[in-house]
Amino acid sequence: MNDAVTIDRASAMRVAARPIATLPLSLTINGEVRALQVEPWTTLLDLLRDKLDLTGTKKGCDHGQCGACTVLIDGRRINACLKLAVSLDGAEITTIEGLGQPGELHPLQAAFIDHDAFQCGYCTPGQICSAQGLINEGRAKDRQDVREQMSGNICRCGAYTNIADAVLEVLEKQA
Ligand code: FES
Numbered sequence: 001m002n003d004a005v006t007i008d009r010a011s012a013m014r015v016a017a018r019p020i021a022t023l024p025l026s027l028t029i030n031g032e033v034r035a036l037q038v039e040p041w042t043t044l045l046d047l048l049r050d051k052l053d054l055t056g057t058k059k060g061c062d063h064g065q066c067g068a069c070t071v072l073i074d075g076r077r078i079n080a081c082l083k084l085a086v087s088l089d090g091a092e093i094t095t096i097e098g099l100g101q102p103g104e105l106h107p108l109q110a111a112f113i114d115h116d117a118f119q120c121g122y123c124t125p126g127q128i129c130s131a132q133g134l135i136n137e138g139r140a141k142d143r144q145d146v147r148e149q150m151s152g153n154i155c156r157c158g159a160y161t162n163i164a165d166a167v168l169e170v171l172e173k174q175a
Pocket residue numbers: 058059060061062063064065066067068069070079080081082
């Protein structure tokens with residue numbers, strides 16, 4: 001047997017046997033302070049969905065191109081698939097579950113229902129979190145602004161007109 005191959009295999013087995021290093025992380029998620037241990041490569045999206053069971057936040061492309069994973073970090077909309085969780089120590093995260101719940105809907109959630117602003121619903125949590133981020137930014141004044149400033153949130157069902165109707169309704173009420 002080739003010696004180099006034998007050594008490589010032995011090294012690989014030693015590396016595989018090592019415990020995976022995790023780092024401490026403190027986040028406030030939907031108003032609750034969470035002390036966590038995470039692997040350095042874990043994205044916020046995987047942390048939310050796989051470790052904290054907050055599956056309202058969706059994984060679409062996993063590459064920052066669809067907006068399905070949009071959450072609010074300190075009130076600003078961010079694609080959770082692009083953020084390493086360990087880079088967010090001390091941050092305040094709001095997911096769709098933190099915006100509202102059945103029986104206590106956020107105005108955007110209610111408006112999406114009233115305006116029939118979804119079909120399959122896969123993009124909807126990201127659309128709603130993005131809409132809240134857009135409202136927080138205070139730059140959108142009309143339908144054109146809403147369509148443009150939410151262009152990073154893809155809806156494969158093409159519900160864009162109704163989504164803009166829903167967001168505009170809340171935007172105008174809060175103006
Ligand atoms: S899953 Fe994050 S942008 Fe598509």
